[in-house]
Amino acid sequence: MHIFKHLKRVVTDWFLCGMVLAVFLAWLFPRFGATGGAMHAGLVTNIGVFIVFFLHGxxxxSEQIRHGLKNWRLHVMVQAFTFVVFPLLWLACDKTLGAFIPGTLMVGFLYLAALPSTISSSVALTGSAGGNVPAAILNASLSSVLGIFITPFLCALVIGGGSGGIDLGETLLDLCAMLLLPLVLGQLLRPLFGTFFGRHKRYTNLIDKAVILLLVYAAFCNSMVSGLWQQQGPSVLAMAVGGSALLLALILLLTTRTAKWLGFNHADKVAAVFCASKKSLAAGAPMAALIFNGNPGLGLILLPIMIYHPLQLIVCSIMAENYANRLRMEAAGLPLDATVTAR
Known part of the structure; x- marks a missing residue:
């Protein structure tokens, strides 16, 4: 197991370090990034979110998505896990442990369970493990679009739409204006500018991550100003870490067993496991700012996905390497339990 190698990769990832720095800066300078502060966080993040989803579009x-349309059982499994199994696991946890977990943190776990899958890491890990890349692209992309509608619906279904709840109609309009519209515009303009943006994808990824860090900073600034974190102890962080780790372990076990039960070949199994177990921080941070607009507990609501994100990268990177090694052993005619390290 090369767990320390993967752990080092995550620890030295500038984006993950940036999330820690954003939280630290929010603790030092909370009023600067809070609502009404000098940063004008609402305007800055709205512009940033629009640009990010335009670049996603x-x-x-669309050609790669069309190539992934063949295996309908794989697609049904991924979307069912993303938007049905995850929320059902949250519901079971809420019924059994909800009385022992702070309400705002439980909302954070609900939000984590309702989020769409990632695109970039799902596709990258599927490719490195010899999986079905076109299917991964299709499922991750479809999940992101469906999440614009399903994620707020699931949250409103549990939290409600009354005072202190979620106005589903207004939220969907905001999400369509800020997420779906730029996504469609990006697709429409892709024939004209797609090649140019493809050559500079590194910079578009940089913009994507910078906007997420701004959203994390603004969310934690509002939480600091409201006094939320002064009311919470270290036990809340321990609950968030333990709950996220347990959820990831359970979902990986269920997706692996389900893919095996459905008789998927190696390529489809890899795509199913990686796409169905992921949750997107890239979509989660901007959507949370719109769904929970003005909620002082937004920092705590984002905490589970902020922890789940690096955990899924570490664990799934190890799994991807094991899958790839298994493929190389099979190609070389070696037994799967051979003590061979394929490099």
Missing amino acids: MNLS
Whole structure:
């Protein structure tokens, strides 16, 4: 097991370090990034979110998506896990442990369970493990679009739409204006500018991550100003870490067993496991700012996905390497339990 290698990769990832720095800066300078502060966080993040989803639309290849349309059982499994199994697991946890977990943190776990899958990491890990890349692209992209509608619906279904709840109609309009519209615009303009943006994808990824860090900073600034974190102890962080780790372990076990039960070949199994177990921080941070607009507990609501994100990268990177090694052993005619390290 090369767990320390993967752990080092995550620890030295500038984006993950940036999330820690954003939280630290929010603790030092909370009023600067809070609502009404000098940063004008609402305007800055809205512009950033619009640009990010425009770039997502620009980089989304419709041709690759069409290539992934063949295996309908794989697609049904991934979307069912993303938007049905995850929320059902949350519901079971809420019924059994909800009385022992702070309400705002439980909302954070609900939000984590309702989020769509990632695109970039799901596709990258599927490719490195010899999986079905076109299917991964299709499922991750479809999940992101469906999440614009399903994620707020699931949250409103549990939290309600009354005072202190979620106005589903207004939220959907905001999400369509800020997420779906730029996504469609990006797709429409892709034939004209897709090649240019494809050559500079590194910079578009940089913009994507920078906007997420701004959203994390603004969310934690509002939480600091409201006094939320002064009311919470270290036990809340321990609950968030333990709950996220347990959820990831359970979902990986269920997706692996389900893919095996459905008789998927190696390529489809890899795509199913990686796409169905992921949750998107890239979509989660901007959507949370719109769904929970003005909620002082937004920092705590984002905490589970902020923890789940690096955990899924570490664990799934190890799994991807094991899958790839298994493929190389099979190609070389070696037994799967051979003590061979394929490099």
